[in-house]
Amino acid sequence: MKLSTKSRYALEGMLYIAVYGKDKLxxxxxxxxxxxxxxxxxxQIFFTLKKAGLVSTVRGAKxxxxxxxxxxxxxxxxxxRAIDGNLVPVPCAASLSACKSKxxxxxxxxxxxxxxxxxISDTADKQTLExxxxxxxxxxxxxxxxxxx
Amino acid sequence: MKLSTKSRYALEGMLYIAVYGKDKLxxxxxxxxxxxxxxxxxxQIFFTLKKAGLVSTVRGAKxxxxxxxxxxxxxxxxxxRAIDGNLVPVPCAASLSACKSKxxxxxxxxxxxxxxxxxISDTADKQTLExxxxxxxxxxxxxxxxxxx
DNA sequence: ACATTACTAATTCGGTAGGAATTATCATCA
DNA sequence: TGATGATAATTCCTACCGAATTAGTAATGT
Numbered sequence: 001m002k003l004s005t006k007s008r009y010a011l012e013g014m015l016y017i018a019v020y021g022k023d024k025l026x027x028x029x030x031x032x033x034x035x036x037x038x039x040x041x042x043x044q045i046f047f048t049l050k051k052a053g054l055v056s057t058v059r060g061a062k063x064x065x066x067x068x069x070x071x072x073x074x075x076x077x078x079x080x081r082a083i084d085g086n087l088v089p090v091p092c093a094a095s096l097s098a099c100k101s102k103x104x105x106x107x108x109x110x111x112x113x114x115x116x117x118x119x120i121s122d123t124a125d126k127q128t129l130e131x132x133x134x135x136x137x138x139x140x141x142x143x144x145x146x147x148x149x
Numbered sequence: 150m151k152l153s154t155k156s157r158y159a160l161e162g163m164l165y166i167a168v169y170g171k172d173k174l175x176x177x178x179x180x181x182x183x184x185x186x187x188x189x190x191x192x193q194i195f196f197t198l199k200k201a202g203l204v205s206t207v208r209g210a211k212x213x214x215x216x217x218x219x220x221x222x223x224x225x226x227x228x229x230r231a232i233d234g235n236l237v238p239v240p241c242a243a244s245l246s247a248c249k250s251k252x253x254x255x256x257x258x259x260x261x262x263x264x265x266x267x268x269i270s271d272t273a274d275k276q277t278l279e280x281x282x283x284x285x286x287x288x289x290x291x292x293x294x295x296x297x298x
Numbered sequence: 299a300c301a302t303t304a305c306t307a308a309t310t311c312g313g314t315a316g317g318a319a320t321t322a323t324c325a326t327c328a
Numbered sequence: 329t330g331a332t333g334a335t336a337a338t339t340c341c342t343a344c345c346g347a348a349t350t351a352g353t354a355a356t357g358t
Contacts, residue, residue: 003238089152108285119272136257209321210337
């Protein structure tokens, strides 16, 4: 079971904007610096997020990124799906047409994957950026350069 | 989000044994034929399952495989973990030591991954081979060479 | 400054191949 | 008959390979 780093970075970037980008645009450089991802890579990620409408951009000097929707409407699920396409760990669970199997017992297995997919989606969709932001604030800011868990 | 084919084949193989291997040993050849996976590949997978104690084996001519535990004690989760190591889609969620981040906001993200991992594990551990076998039987056997969903 | 494309190095995945160890079975022969 | 040995069937275990994907950089356009 594996989730791409892109997805992870995307969430971190979005969270960064939610926390620090309330009243100003944030440049890729800032966002990247705040998340220890290389600017070039983060830019690539944000381009995808932009296409999905999850962030809005302003071009040119003093330009930058802001959230594209209210933060209580952006869930972890939408972010992950924007990057990875879907949250389904097994193609055959995504759609009937992806399941070419001629072995009947596979349909039982398929139900297993569907249940798991459902659990993933449910959990991911239940968490909004707003919630995460609040968790972040609540846990106290500062302590930037330490490894806290 | 991606799950390896090995995991999927492992589940299918195990289900096959649960259904058809009640009172006899099944050879890799049979299992592979029943699941449309190449014998060589399936053998590799079952070698791993064997090491994990999920199947028991008899070597030599007339040898073969059987379940290594009662089918109501084998869950989808144990099978997947036996093959893929763990069910955690993000390394940092697996253990504290895997999380090297110095950025505090990552700890909030980390909680997201932990919740998702938990959801996956819960769903996977809730389903036993016995349950799947019953689903298989209940849905009616036969109709082997058709694509049913 | 953002937008977009191209490139690449490394890793992982999916799968194959092959040989060694182990056992059942059956033919052979004293 | 009963021991013996060949052989066929089967698991065990490692090594390997090609293709795809990933993670990330670079360069270029607007």
